[in-house]
Amino acid sequence: MSTSKQKIAVFPGSFDPITKGHEAIVKRALPLFDKVIIAIGNNTEKNKYFTLEQRKLYLEKTFAHLPKTEIAVFEGLTVNFCQSVGANFILRGLRSVSDFEFEKNIAQINRSLNEEIETVFLLTDPEYIAFTSTIVRDIHKYGGNVKLLVPDAIEGYF
Numbered sequence: 001m002s003t004s005k006q007k008i009a010v011f012p013g014s015f016d017p018i019t020k021g022h023e024a025i026v027k028r029a030l031p032l033f034d035k036v037i038i039a040i041g042n043n044t045e046k047n048k049y050f051t052l053e054q055r056k057l058y059l060e061k062t063f064a065h066l067p068k069t070e071i072a073v074f075e076g077l078t079v080n081f082c083q084s085v086g087a088n089f090i091l092r093g094l095r096s097v098s099d100f101e102f103e104k105n106i107a108q109i110n111r112s113l114n115e116e117i118e119t120v121f122l123l124t125d126p127e128y129i130a131f132t133s134t135i136v137r138d139i140h141k142y143g144g145n146v147k148l149l150v151p152d153a154i155e156g157y158f
């Protein structure tokens with residue numbers, strides 16, 4: 001039996017709410033890791049549109065059928081959370097050059113905080129490039145239909 005360390009990735013985000021773009025990144029990451037923990041970073045300074053309970057429920061419903069996934073909520077630094085759950089990878093999705101500029105700074109800082117944790121980026125599927133949580137919130141706020149943008153498993157909640 002192999003004693004090599006399990007490959008665990010944390011996919012951190014606000015998920016306010018989860019979109020089909022996030023869902024696709026997790027599904028594509030699953031063959032690469034033993035486990036993917038989708039983790040809501042609960043930064044109390046940031047105002048959120050959906051409550052923590054709603055955002056967590058949407059993640060649970062979306063990934064309920066995928067045994068290699070887990071849902072979590074954390075406070076504080078992502079690298080500290082990774083350490084607490086034995087994760088050696090941070091998963092992030094990249095949609096654009098502006099995402100890249102932002103993400104590369106965070107990844108470099110995270111690496112300086114803990115060099116044992118690698119950030120792994122997956123490029124967004126072209127059809128999901130415009131799927132942002134911000135757009136979902138705006139459409140929802142003004143009574144529009146967000147069903148096309150959120151995972152099928154949770155479309156009934158909106």
Ligand code: ADP
Pocket residue numbers: 012013014015016019020021022025091092093094095099123124125128129130131132133
């Ligand atoms: P944050 O508040 O940390 O930006 P988000 O919930 O908005 O959290 O996003 C979490 C991660 O998902 C980020 O890596 C982001 O780039 C990625 N992401 C967001 N939308 C999409 C999408 N449509 N396709 C792929 N990745 C995405």
